[in-house]
Amino acid sequence: MPETYGxxxxxxxxxxxxxxxDRARAAMLTVLLDGRPLAAGELARAAGVTAQTASSHLSRLLDAGMVTVVAQGRHRYYRLAGPEVAQAVEALSRISGPVPVKGLRQSREARRLHSARTCYDHLAGVAGVTLFASLLDGGLIEPDGEDSxxxxxxxxxxxxxxxxDLPALRAAKRRFAWHCLDWTQRRPHLNGALGAAVTDRLIELGWxxxxxxxxxxxxxxxGRDGLAAAFGCLLPEEG
Incomplete structure (x- = not known):
């Protein structure tokens, strides 16, 4: 019997x-960090490849368990298999060189992602790290382990x-509250079931x-007023 080293x-x-x-597959996974499912055609355009090539890439990602398929009628949509995949992509982004910005449009997009974005299903960017610091400094959360x-x-x-509903979040089949190092800020933002629920609520309230x-x-x-009142979170004014 061969020896297993795992x-x-x-x-x-x-x-x-x-x-x-592969750059095309990396581009697809990066786009899916949005957290929302996308059709193969949308992923093909994002990666700059043909529909046939995109199908081949998606098949390999499916086989590897990195993406899953969501079926709606006759349509198929792809999404990341879970927060662990998003965390891996974000981690690689932190140790990779930046994509060169070409033109005003890309410069604006980069500023938006730097300011506030979703990291799979939780808030990231300046807004994410500022909110996390406010929750910690305000005594609303406290360390409960190395990174939880x-x-x-x-x-x-x-x-x-x-x-x-915190009891429901604690009963969810994922870690309750932990942090991950933000790709652009190199500071932590809130992850886990709590981080996802907070982000959903922020969008639901129109903040x-x-x-x-x-x-x-x-x-x-x-949102600025609500964050200050609810969590003592003061976001910097956008330049």
């Missing part, structure tokens, strides 16, 4: 790394007033709106 020496990430080494967090008694009351740039969010005037 249990003693870690995971075999070489096949996954090989998949991510617990909601304090003060936080229980504040999040309930914000409209979150943040989606923009024409995929993944980018824009804070509204109501």
């Amino acid at each position: 249990s003693s020496y870690g995971s075999d990430f070489a096949p996954v790394a090989a998949l991510l080494a 967090y617990a909601v304090t008694a003060k936080g229980e009351e504040r999040f309930a007033g914000f409209g979150l 943040f709106e989606r923009t024409g740039t995929r993944r980018a969010l824009a804070v509204t005037a109501t």
Whole structure:
């Protein structure tokens, strides 16, 4: 029987790394960091490849368990298989060189992503790291391990007033609250079931709106006031 090294020496990430080494597949996964499912045609355009080539790439990503398919009638949409995949893509972004910005449009898109964006299903960018710091400094969350967090008694009351069902979030089949290092800010933002629920609520209340740039969010005037009142979070004015 051949010897297996996985249990003693870690995971075999070489096949996954090989998949991510292709620019078209990397582009597809980056676009899917938005958290919303996309059709194959949309992913083909984002990657700059033909529909046939996109289908081949998506088949490989499906086989590797990096994306899943959501069927709606006769249509098929693709999304990341889970937050772990998003975390891996974000981590690689932090150690990779930036994409050269060419033209005013790309410059504006880069500023929007820098300011506020979704990282799979939670808030990232300047807004994300500022909110995380406010929750921690305001005593609404506290460290509960190396990179996990617990909601304090003060936080229980504040999040309930914000409209979150914390017992349901704790019962979800994912980690409750932890952080990941933000790709553009190199500072932590809130992840996990709590981070996703907070982000959903921010968009539901109209405190943040989606923009024409995929993944980018824009804070509204109501959102600025609401974040300050609810969490003591003061976002910097956009230049």
